[in-house]
Amino acid sequence: MPDIPPHHTSPPSSPCSISFGSTCLRATLYILIIGAVMQGVLWEAGLPDRFRFSEIGFTESMQSLCLLISCLLLIHARQVLKGLPHVTLLMLGLFGAALIREQDFFLDAYVFDGAWQTLVTLLVLPILYWIIRHRHEFVREFEGFSESFAFGLFASGFLCVFVFSRLYGRGEMWEALLVERYVRVFKDAAEEVTELFGYLLLTYAMVELVLWIRRRNTKP
Template sequence: MPTAPNGQGWPIRFGAVCLRAALYILLIAGLAQGAYLEAFHLEAVRFSERGFTELAQTALLATATLLLLDTWMRLRALPEVTLLLLAFVASSLIREQDVHLDAHVFDGAWQLLVSLVVLPTLYWVIRHRRRFLEQFAHFSNTFAFGLFAAGVLTTYVFSRLYGRADFWMAVLQEYYVRDFKSAAEEVVELLGYGLILIAVIEFALLARRWHRAQRAT
């Protein structure tokens, strides 16, 4: 096995770092601008399931899911870690479709689909826990892990607490409208999903470098 797949020994050129940073800035700025335009020009669907923010969340999660699926199936880099990340992101994607699934399939469909994704994955990871822990030791020292953790904390912790109705009632008082709370929570979630996608891109690029190094040995 070549240098451990934590990226050490595989320095990234400064120009490549700058290019990726610029692209990530454009991505985050584009998400913010999209939410801004939604507020001003998409009144009929503003922050609804058919609005920019919700559709962008789905697009981010779908892209991250496809990248992880490609990494897991084709590159086989850190397979147990990749599988767990894939299950988490795919479950988030399914959860974002809860309204459509409940309306067009059956009530509670998203819970069943998430269970079908998560339970076999957990079984596999637990069964191969020694390999998983060894791989996670490498993954936890990467930039991708830090970004992924930041995205998860932003989406599943901060946005939930920031979007509490009591908080917005206290801030807006007699001017409180539920749309304010929903917009704030959904936009923070959008940022979190953006960070998760960037983390997955970094992980996929790392996996490709590791795969090339492994083939060269």
């Protein structure tokens, strides 16, 4: 009797996995949002010099909006979904500090000079104390989170905002590149637009984090 080849079947998908259709839908939405945001940046580039890439410009405002949305999503994940309480608390401190830092111009002008540093300190120090005190629980949560798609987006956004945009937006690099044609707006646009893209990635990461926690909560 001839050997019958074994019947191969695809392994069942994990309850925490993302379906192909959902992946395509979310990817399309993310691309459309990036396209819309870049159209806003193009519109801002045509404004008078005093408004382009300034504290009250479109790019800076979108950065603050991304951070605010990320903070709200983290609060929802932590307080409503009860997921990753230590990891989400640390990220909330990071995003909250960045949001306060983005308002430095207004805080220094209308509250007092150095107000943003004081607020960041009051926010971050208690959170760091709590995380260090519960570091073992934090590590266990982080090990699970690090395997998710949300973590990949978070790592990409973090590197883009806090590393690449700072290096790419250095004034000396743009002065060397443009020489006598150097105008500060080139440097500002390069840094702020790159930073905005990083904040978009971080916001997408928080969306994916919320969806990931919801899938974990419904896992049988």
